Amino acid sequence: MTENTTTHYRACNLCEAICGLEIEVKGRAVVSIKGDKKDPFSKGYLCPKAIALQDIYTDKNRLKQPIRRTDNGWETISWETAFDEVASNLKRIQKKHGNSAVGSYLGNPNAHNFGSILFLPDFLRSLKTPNLFSATSADQLPHHFVSHQMFGHYFAIPVCDVDRTDFMLIMGANPLVSNGSLMTAPGFRNRMKGIQERGKVVVLDPRKSETADKADEHHFIKPGSDALFLLSIIHVFFAEDLVDLGHLKGHVKGYEAIEDFAKGFSPEETAKFTQISAAETRRMAQEFAVAKRAVCYGRMGLSTQEFGGLCIWLVNLVNILSNNFDKEGGAMFASPAMDTVLERNKGKIGRWKSRVSKREERFGELPVSVLLEEITTQGTGQIKALVTAAGNPALSTPNGASLEKALEDLEYMVSIDIYLNETTKHANIILPPTTGLETSNYDSVFHVLAVQNTAKYSPPTFEKTEEQRHDYEILQELTKRMNADYQPRFKTPEEMVDMGLRYGEYGKSGISIQQLKDQPHGVDFGALRPVLPERLFTEDKMIELAPASLLGDLDRLKKVFFAKENETTKKKFQLIGRRDLRTNNSWMHNSHRLVKGGNRCTLLINPADAIALNISNNQEVEVQSKTGKLSIQTEISEEMMPGVVSIPHGWGHDREGIALDVAAAHAGVSINDVTDDKFIDELTGNAAFSGVWVTVTA
Numbered sequence: 001m002t003e004n005t006t007t008h009y010r011a012c013n014l015c016e017a018i019c020g021l022e023i024e025v026k027g028r029a030v031v032s033i034k035g036d037k038k039d040p041f042s043k044g045y046l047c048p049k050a051i052a053l054q055d056i057y058t059d060k061n062r063l064k065q066p067i068r069r070t071d072n073g074w075e076t077i078s079w080e081t082a083f084d085e086v087a088s089n090l091k092r093i094q095k096k097h098g099n100s101a102v103g104s105y106l107g108n109p110n111a112h113n114f115g116s117i118l119f120l121p122d123f124l125r126s127l128k129t130p131n132l133f134s135a136t137s138a139d140q141l142p143h144h145f146v147s148h149q150m151f152g153h154y155f156a157i158p159v160c161d162v163d164r165t166d167f168m169l170i171m172g173a174n175p176l177v178s179n180g181s182l183m184t185a186p187g188f189r190n191r192m193k194g195i196q197e198r199g200k201v202v203v204l205d206p207r208k209s210e211t212a213d214k215a216d217e218h219h220f221i222k223p224g225s226d227a228l229f230l231l232s233i234i235h236v237f238f239a240e241d242l243v244d245l246g247h248l249k250g251h252v253k254g255y256e257a258i259e260d261f262a263k264g265f266s267p268e269e270t271a272k273f274t275q276i277s278a279a280e281t282r283r284m285a286q287e288f289a290v291a292k293r294a295v296c297y298g299r300m301g302l303s304t305q306e307f308g309g310l311c312i313w314l315v316n317l318v319n320i321l322s323n324n325f326d327k328e329g330g331a332m333f334a335s336p337a338m339d340t341v342l343e344r345n346k347g348k349i350g351r352w353k354s355r356v357s358k359r360e361e362r363f364g365e366l367p368v369s370v371l372l373e374e375i376t377t378q379g380t381g382q383i384k385a386l387v388t389a390a391g392n393p394a395l396s397t398p399n400g401a402s403l404e405k406a407l408e409d410l411e412y413m414v415s416i417d418i419y420l421n422e423t424t425k426h427a428n429i430i431l432p433p434t435t436g437l438e439t440s441n442y443d444s445v446f447h448v449l450a451v452q453n454t455a456k457y458s459p460p461t462f463e464k465t466e467e468q469r470h471d472y473e474i475l476q477e478l479t480k481r482m483n484a485d486y487q488p489r490f491k492t493p494e495e496m497v498d499m500g501l502r503y504g505e506y507g508k509s510g511i512s513i514q515q516l517k518d519q520p521h522g523v524d525f526g527a528l529r530p531v532l533p534e535r536l537f538t539e540d541k542m543i544e545l546a547p548a549s550l551l552g553d554l555d556r557l558k559k560v561f562f563a564k565e566n567e568t569t570k571k572k573f574q575l576i577g578r579r580d581l582r583t584n585n586s587w588m589h590n591s592h593r594l595v596k597g598g599n600r601c602t603l604l605i606n607p608a609d610a611i612a613l614n615i616s617n618n619q620e621v622e623v624q625s626k627t628g629k630l631s632i633q634t635e636i637s638e639e640m641m642p643g644v645v646s647i648p649h650g651w652g653h654d655r656e657g658i659a660l661d662v663a664a665a666h667a668g669v670s671i672n673d674v675t676d677d678k679f680i681d682e683l684t685g686n687a688a689f690s691g692v693w694v695t696v697t698a
């Protein structure tokens with residue numbers, strides 16, 4: 001009997017762009033994966049990673065059943081045994097050392113999986129521990145913090161109306177490669193072309209990135225100095241009478257405070273730190289202010305630096321003060337079909353502190369930068385057991401190499417993960433869920449951050465096998481065992497989304513899970529629309545322009561830059577990261593088509609610096625920081641700003657004991673062997689990756 005091919009539609013859940021896919025399937029095999037031209041949002045766009053969904057599906061290294069570490073290697077065990085054993089060990093450790101002795105770390109793929117989003121909170125509560133960590137504090141925490149302080153909700157994050165703006169100022173983001181972040185905008189290149197036809201795109205980046213290369217203007221900026229540049233932009237707005245609050249006049253507070261502090265940061269004052277001339281800064285401020293519709297966008301390069309919170313706050317101020325906020329072509333809020341930005345989950349901060357460094361809790365978590373010291377510092381409350389779910393902190397957190405060593409000393413560890421990798425190899429038990437094509441999904445996170453209001457449900461392309469479990473099923477089973485009284489409010493994530501859709505903005509028009517199933521390409525609700533002041537969550541329904549926390553942090557900025565002599569001259573380099581189109585953080589290097597070709601894990605360095613160090617192209621050099629060192633091949637390139645070097649993150653698959661055959665053959669090195677867990681944004685607690693000081697030697 002020959003099987004027929006069938007066509008399935010779903011959204012890719014690998015990155016934030018949520019591209020619509022058209023997948024031809026024959027039996028249990030993928031025939032082809034293409035962009036879905038009828039998807040109202042992505043319109044047929046897809047990137048090379050989507051094709052690799054097939055590779056993940058067929059990957060022989062992928063785990064399908066629980067495994068347990070023994071003295072003679074890993075053995076397969078039943079799900080029931082695994083769940084029971086995990087729960088009894090976590091309870092045993094909590095009984096012996098107290099609840100804080102169990103910690104947890106959640107990684108990035110959770111955000112792309114509605115089952116995890118829905119059931120993780122119950123599971124975390126069942127652990128009754130303050131030691132909760134996630135990739136958020138190595139990523140976008142400053143955005144949450146600033147939204148909480150200015151708009152009253154940690155998830156009220158403005159996105160750029162890229163399809164209607166005439167001028168986009170991009171700082172610390174490379175959307176041509178990352179496909180956009182906190183800005184779900186599939187096919188960003190085409191959208192960018194649209195902006196360039198209407199006006200222009202300017203990029204500020206210490207590396208002439210792929211986005212900078214296609215932009216109308218690129219300026220090198222010294223890593224970590226963006227807050228000063230943005231302050232000067234605001235300075236010029238005030239000095240040259242360019243401030244216009246538009247329809248937000250009467251809905252903002254703290255205006256005078258801003259005018260006051262901006263005085264101290266003229267472009268002439270900040271140029272020596274940013275290395276952007278005063279004249280250029282002034283011109284950019286003027287062009288931005290007079291553009292009919294303009295938007296400033298700041299992402300990873302801004303949020304993962306020493307002044308991440310200040311940067312994101314100032315980006316918002318630039319948009320608000322130039323009448324480009326909550327307005328067509330500016331920074332706007334999405335109106336998602338299932339709204340998760342609600343009065344009851346505005347987010348809280350400062351309810352507890354970390355034990356060792358006394359870092360404050362933010363929205364239910366502690367900064368991941370302190371995870372290492374919480375495991376290694378003896379005393380009451382020390383972490384003795386760790387649960388990781390969809391995370392690879394050994395490669396992705398600052399000073400990951402030391403963290404990896406610390407994992408060896410844990411009394412117990414369990415990982416919910418599809419691979420035996422650099423982190424999970426330290427677990428006692430690995431619980432492997434379904435992933436990718438085997439899962440259903442509704443993007444509960446990224447529709448809230450999208451540049452167009454759409455909704456889409458993705459059914460599983462392949463039903464899971466008898467032996468497999470979904471992430472949310474694993475979480476439910478563990479929660480039940482940790483808390484005997486546990487009654488999940490919903491049995492499946494579909495039930496929750498169905499309710500969310502019916503209660504949402506378009507619920508009255510009959511939107512439901514069934515309607516989304518009937519429209520497999522997705523449903524379009526149109527362009528972003530103004531939603532203020534209604535969508536403010538502050539007590540007084542005002543935008544807080546000058547929150548005390550952020551105002552206070554300006555002193556730290558001044559101290560670091562103005563008071564102390566700059567380190568640039570001392571034969572040291574500032575290290576930054578980079579992404580490339582065929583990677584996804586640390587975990588997709590086991591797909592041959594994504595890693596083939598030349599070595600991409602190289603140290604990018606400017607030609608003048610290479611000459612000064614007497615090093616040549618493709619030479620093995622040593623990169624050393626305060627925390628560690630690594631050995632890496634050079635790639636000399638004009639695209640680097642002098643004094644700055646770049647290494648991509650997510651590599652380093654040369655560790656013993658992992659089961660990733662393809663990745664191990666293209667191992668690379670981990671940049672986080674040299675990043676620093678003590679280098680953080682003191683205000684928000686976010687890890688600082690941009691601008692770590694390193695030496696480079698032949």
Ligand SMILES: Nc1nc2c(c(=O)[nH]1)N[C@H]1C(S)=C(S)[C@@H](COP(=O)(O)OP(=O)(O)OC[C@H]3O[C@@H](n4cnc5c(=O)[nH]c(N)nc54)[C@H](O)[C@@H]3O)O[C@H]1N2
Pocket residue numbers: 106107108109113135138139300389390391392393395396397416417418419421433434435436471577578584585586587649650671672675689
């Ligand atoms: N130096 C430096 N460090 C960085 C960054 C940087 O730019 N520079 N970027 C930071 C950022 S933005 C992020 S988001 C973090 C990412 O940090 P992490 O989330 O810790 O790392 P990932 O590489 O995303 O690891 C994902 C893990 O989930 C597993 N996985 C994949 N799919 C599934 C699934 O469906 N279910 C489950 N349960 N597991 C799954 C993978 O096997 C892998 O172990 O890294 C941060 N670290």
Ligand SMILES: Nc1nc2c(c(=O)[nH]1)N[C@H]1C(S)=C(S)[C@@H](COP(=O)(O)OP(=O)(O)OC[C@H]3O[C@@H](n4cnc5c(=O)[nH]c(N)nc54)[C@H](O)[C@@H]3O)O[C@H]1N2
Pocket residue numbers: 015016108139171172173174175177178179180181204205206207209221222223224225226299300301302305576577578579580581582583584585690691
């Ligand atoms: N292909 C691919 N796509 C991805 C990912 C991936 O790993 N691969 N990861 C996904 C994830 S988890 C995230 S969070 C997003 C991130 O999406 P983006 O924010 O677009 O991330 P990056 O590509 O890291 O871009 C950061 C840029 O900031 C620059 N930069 C570094 N330091 C500074 C600085 O001090 N100042 C300024 N102005 N610029 C600086 C870097 O050179 C780089 O070009 O990407 C997502 N998409």
Ligand code: SF4
Pocket residue numbers: 012013014015016017018019045046047048049050179186
């Ligand atoms: S851009 Fe992101 S969502 Fe789109 S196909 Fe690539 S990985 Fe998937």
Ligand SMILES: [Mo]
Pocket residue numbers: 108139
């Ligand atoms: Mo991220």
